[in-house]
Amino acid sequence: MSSLKNAWTSRFHQRTGSLKxxxxxxxxxxxxxxxxSSASFATPVVDERxxxxxxxxxxxxxxxxERDLADVQRASTVLLAPNTSxxxxxxxxxxxxxxxxxxxAEAKDSxxxxxxxxxxxxxxxxxxxxxxxxxxxxxxxxxxxLAAAPLTAYCFMTGFIxxxxxxxxxxxxxxxTGNSVQLALALARLFNGLHDYSFHLADRQALxxxxxxxxxxxxxxxxxxxxxxxRLWMALGTFIQTLFTMAAAIxxxxxxxxxxxxxxxxxxxxxxxxxxxxxxxxxxxxLQGIMGKRLNTQFTTTVVLTxxxxxxxxxxxxxxxxxxxxxxxxxxxxxxxxxxxGFSGRAILDKIGSAxxxxxxxxxxxxxxxWWLFVPAKKVSKS
Numbered sequence: 001m002s003s004l005k006n007a008w009t010s011r012f013h014q015r016t017g018s019l020k021x022x023x024x025x026x027x028x029x030x031x032x033x034x035x036x037s038s039a040s041f042a043t044p045v046v047d048e049r050x051x052x053x054x055x056x057x058x059x060x061x062x063x064x065x066e067r068d069l070a071d072v073q074r075a076s077t078v079l080l081a082p083n084t085s086x087x088x089x090x091x092x093x094x095x096x097x098x099x100x101x102x103x104x105a106e107a108k109d110s111x112x113x114x115x116x117x118x119x120x121x122x123x124x125x126x127x128x129x130x131x132x133x134x135x136x137x138x139x140x141x142x143x144x145x146l147a148a149a150p151l152t153a154y155c156f157m158t159g160f161i162x163x164x165x166x167x168x169x170x171x172x173x174x175x176x177t178g179n180s181v182q183l184a185l186a187l188a189r190l191f192n193g194l195h196d197y198s199f200h201l202a203d204r205q206a207l208x209x210x211x212x213x214x215x216x217x218x219x220x221x222x223x224x225x226x227x228x229x230x231r232l233w234m235a236l237g238t239f240i241q242t243l244f245t246m247a248a249a250i251x252x253x254x255x256x257x258x259x260x261x262x263x264x265x266x267x268x269x270x271x272x273x274x275x276x277x278x279x280x281x282x283x284x285x286x287l288q289g290i291m292g293k294r295l296n297t298q299f300t301t302t303v304v305l306t307x308x309x310x311x312x313x314x315x316x317x318x319x320x321x322x323x324x325x326x327x328x329x330x331x332x333x334x335x336x337x338x339x340x341x342g343f344s345g346r347a348i349l350d351k352i353g354s355a356x357x358x359x360x361x362x363x364x365x366x367x368x369x370x371w372w373l374f375v376p377a378k379k380v381s382k383s
Contacts, residue, residue, distance in 0.1 A: 159341025216286025
């Protein structure tokens with residue numbers, strides 16, 4: 001390619017040299033343009049006298065012009081050939097067009113489906129906010145110092161349930177101290193001189209009460225998973241107590257047993273359904289006891305008064321009657337309402353029997369379940 005360029009350049013210099021030799025300007029003026037163009041490329045119009053002489057001078061010029069034009073055409077062909085081949089190589093073929101259309105179709109098919117926003121999103125937002133508020137409300141810990149009312153009702157139910165149970169079989173459903181001692185006495189009879197190996201009915205009922213009380217207290221451990229002081233657990237746990245009391249009422253109603261015992265050696269309840277009734281009553285009291293204990297208030301477990309009596313007698317401000325003392329007053333309320341519960345239970349029992357009395361107890365427990373929802377939450381310290 002460089003040799004062709006050099007040849008073309010030398011030809012160009014020869015051409016300009018010949019023009020200079022003839023005293024012709026490289027860039028002719030207006031006057032000489034017609035003369036140069038006619039002298040170089042057209043057949044000159046001259047007189048017949050000078051025709052032979054001018055042909056002799058113009059013949060070499062025509063040959064040189066034709067050779068220069070041929071050289072320029074060859075050089076331009078060589079220079080443009082690679083670019084022309086590249087353009088031809090870049091021109092897509094029919095198969096390339098088909099493959100490209102196939103790829104475009106696959107890309108369209110692989111595109112994800114458009115996201116369509118649900119129209120119910122705006123309407124669901126208030127519902128989600130309400131659900132979060134309800135959840136937050138239920139999971140708040142209640143203030144035990146402001147829960148005196150439902151805890152007092154717990155104490156009332158202790159006396160109420162024990163009145164039904166003790167009147168029929170002389171066994172306590174809440175006071176497991178007496179039942180434990182009764183089982184110890186039954187075991188001691190095996191070693192006396194009479195060798196009494198029988199398992200008395202009263203001892204079996206006491207054992208049933210102790211075991212089911214422990215079972216109910218064990219259910220109370222579920223509150224540790226939820227939150228033993230939350231509104232949700234206090235309401236839910238009391239509702240479980242309600243179900244247990246209702247089951248006891250149905251069991252004793254179906255048993256057809258009387259409500260009062262004539263003597264300790266002759267309990268009124270003796271069949272299987274009566275044992276089911278004892279079990280459900282004791283389980284409800286066990287669950288109530290563990291829930292009361294978890295709140296850690298002056299009401300303690302709400303099912304035992306021995307500790308309450310002892311703490312009351314050791315209260316430093318026991319005789320300061322001109323002012324309110326929560327530690328003293330709450331203990332007094334626990335003892336008083338347990339007494340009122342026992343009195344009310346026995347009075348109702350005389351009128352409508354064991355099943356009806358337990359039915360009323362079921363309604364009272366249901367009210368206590370709802371009562372827990374209105375206990376104020378515990379204030380969180382800002383520090």
